[in-house]
Amino acid sequence: LPDALPLAWRNEHVRLRYLVDVSACAGTTSAALEFFRVGAPFVVHADGTPLQSLLTRRLFVRAAPDAGGAPATRAGQAAVFNGRIPNLIGLPRGARTVEIRLLTLPYIPSGLVPLGLGPTNALMPMAVADMGRVVGYTDAAAGVMLVLALLGGILWLQRRHDLGFLWMMLACVSWSLRALAYYDRNVYLPPIWYEQLNPFNILLTAVALCAATLATLAPGGAGAADARAPADWRHRPRMALVFAVASSAVAIGLSAWMGSGAMLARGYAQLWALGLSLATIWWIWRDRIPLPRLYRLATVGAYAGLIACAAHDMALVFGTLPPSSPSYLFWGFTVVLLVYALITGDYIIKTLNRAENSNLELEQRIASKSAELEQSYQQLRRTELAGALSSARLHERERLLRDMHDGLGAQLMTALRGIEREALNRDQIAQSLQDGIDELRMLMDSADMGSDLSAALAAWRNRWDNRLGAAGVQLHWHLDDSIDGLQLDSDVLLQIMRILQEAATNVVKHAQAHNLHVQARLVQQNEQTWLHIVARDDGCGLPRGDTLRSQRGLRNMGHRAAQIGAQLDVANNGDDAQGGCQVLLALRIQPPPERPERRRHARTAEPPVATATTPAALS
Numbered sequence: 073l074p075d076a077l078p079l080a081w082r083n084e085h086v087r088l089r090y091l092v093d094v095s096a097c098a099g100t101t102s103a104a105l106e107f108f109r110v111g112a113p114f115v116v117h118a119d120g121t122p123l124q125s126l127l128t129r130r131l132f133v134r135a136a137p138d139a140g141g142a143p144a145t146r147a148g149q150a151a152v153f154n155g156r157i158p159n160l161i162g163l164p165r166g167a168r169t170v171e172i173r174l175l176t177l178p179y180i181p182s183g184l185v186p187l188g189l190g191p192t193n194a195l196m197p198m199a200v201a202d203m204g205r206v207v208g209y210t211d212a213a214a215g216v217m218l219v220l221a222l223l224g225g226i227l228w229l230q231r232r233h234d235l236g237f238l239w240m241m242l243a244c245v246s247w248s249l250r251a252l253a254y255y256d257r258n259v260y261l262p263p264i265w266y267e268q269l270n271p272f273n274i275l276l277t278a279v280a281l282c283a284a285t286l287a288t289l290a291p292g293g294a295g296a297a298d299a300r301a302p303a304d305w306r307h308r309p310r311m312a313l314v315f316a317v318a319s320s321a322v323a324i325g326l327s328a329w330m331g332s333g334a335m336l337a338r339g340y341a342q343l344w345a346l347g348l349s350l351a352t353i354w355w356i357w358r359d360r361i362p363l364p365r366l367y368r369l370a371t372v373g374a375y376a377g378l379i380a381c382a383a384h385d386m387a388l389v390f391g392t393l394p395p396s397s398p399s400y401l402f403w404g405f406t407v408v409l410l411v412y413a414l415i416t417g418d419y420i421i422k423t424l425n426r427a428e429n430s431n432l433e434l435e436q437r438i439a440s441k442s443a444e445l446e447q448s449y450q451q452l453r454r455t456e457l458a459g460a461l462s463s464a465r466l467h468e469r470e471r472l473l474r475d476m477h478d479g480l481g482a483q484l485m486t487a488l489r490g491i492e493r494e495a496l497n498r499d500q501i502a503q504s505l506q507d508g509i510d511e512l513r514m515l516m517d518s519a520d521m522g523s524d525l526s527a528a529l530a531a532w533r534n535r536w537d538n539r540l541g542a543a544g545v546q547l548h549w550h551l552d553d554s555i556d557g558l559q560l561d562s563d564v565l566l567q568i569m570r571i572l573q574e575a576a577t578n579v580v581k582h583a584q585a586h587n588l589h590v591q592a593r594l595v596q597q598n599e600q601t602w603l604h605i606v607a608r609d610d611g612c613g614l615p616r617g618d619t620l621r622s623q624r625g626l627r628n629m630g631h632r633a634a635q636i637g638a639q640l641d642v643a644n645n646g647d648d649a650q651g652g653c654q655v656l657l658a659l660r661i662q663p664p665p666e667r668p669e670r671r672r673h674a675r676t677a678e679p680p681v682a683t684a685t686t687p688a689a690l691s
Contacts, residue, residue: 583611
């Protein structure tokens, strides 16, 4: 031993059976047979009795040892041992021949590696040492990979679109299950399926790692898959992965069902695993998969070690190396999985760091954007204020020009034409000039007084009180408290002052009155607020024979009232003992009235006419 098996014997139609002479220990009280490696799952019999391992941990049945120290079998059932793992089989006392039967075709070109025969207490330390050398820390490594698989599954459940986590979990699960199954001393599956699933498990792990690599799209991150990213070249590799798994499963299943071609099916699956690993190295090395340089070198180095381990084990399978040589493929895949796990862990740590710093970065960005918005708002506000101020100045200038043209300009032009034609006497010229001065003062007052009605009325009273007194007319002033603080447009105030001036002028010139009462108050009518200004005298009243349309002054007053959207009513006091005339100006304050558009330099051709009403309508 070790024996060399011809290739023709390594198929499903050949059953290998070894008879080992153990008569040298027939008289020994406690003897054992040590196996370092067997080419396939096997059973051991002595004189037709199945033997059991002295190293097997029986979890479900505790068998009592026989007189020779070997555990007794239950109901004659033979245990199927794993040929890849060292074992120590107890021999019954008096046994002279042991039968070793391989249950399927060997995976190496040897059936038996040199056996050890002797006392149990002498072989036990050797068997334990061989077990440690072959199995080592596979249980611990399998546990670590199961933990990594659990973490990968948890991460994938939180981020379903990151398929890299899913493939990483599947790779760890596949390889940890292989460690638990193929480094156990017993075989719990049909032997042919047990051997055929070994290369298929290797293929599944290689496919899962390749898929995890293809799912890595974000530089510096593992498992950052994004189905929306442009990665057309990955479609064919993914289809190749599906074909590799499907075709290998079909080949292995057909070989087991037909009872032939098992070696070819194993080789087919192993070639796919090798090709996918080489393709992964090529993609990473050519930077088809975006990884940082350190990660790329670590991954390529791990895969290079895996290829070296695979080459070593293939040399063992083909007989180039002695059958007692150790197997390194398990540790090659384990290193690759650990490298992937470290890359994934670094990705998670960076993600957590970004999440921890996101609030600070967000606050800084918000503060920066807020400062920019505040600066933009201030600039816009300054621009708006400058534009509003410029527009207000332009509007005020146009209003003054329009009022000077319509008022002062017209009066001066009338006086000038009258002087040129010698149609005016001295008193008429003085009156015309006085009217022009009054118009100029009102324009100045409208520019100075702002928009306060009380201030405008006070200025008008200050200007007309002495003039009325000089004409023998007593001014009686009645302003209601409701108008305090009432703000009106300067154009509205100017037109109100002109209407009052026209009314006062009529009192001085035509009414022959002794008293003039001026009242101003706010009135509520039909949920609307109105400003009422009343000028009432005790003079002779309106001429009964004349129409209102024929009175030029009344037409001007009606025109000015219409310009500000107000209503003007002019009527005699009727049966009042004092007689006289009353002028009522009604301006709607809330809601504001609709004001007609004014022409800049000309009045309307047919101005509205003030209406004459009964005294009852003025109350």
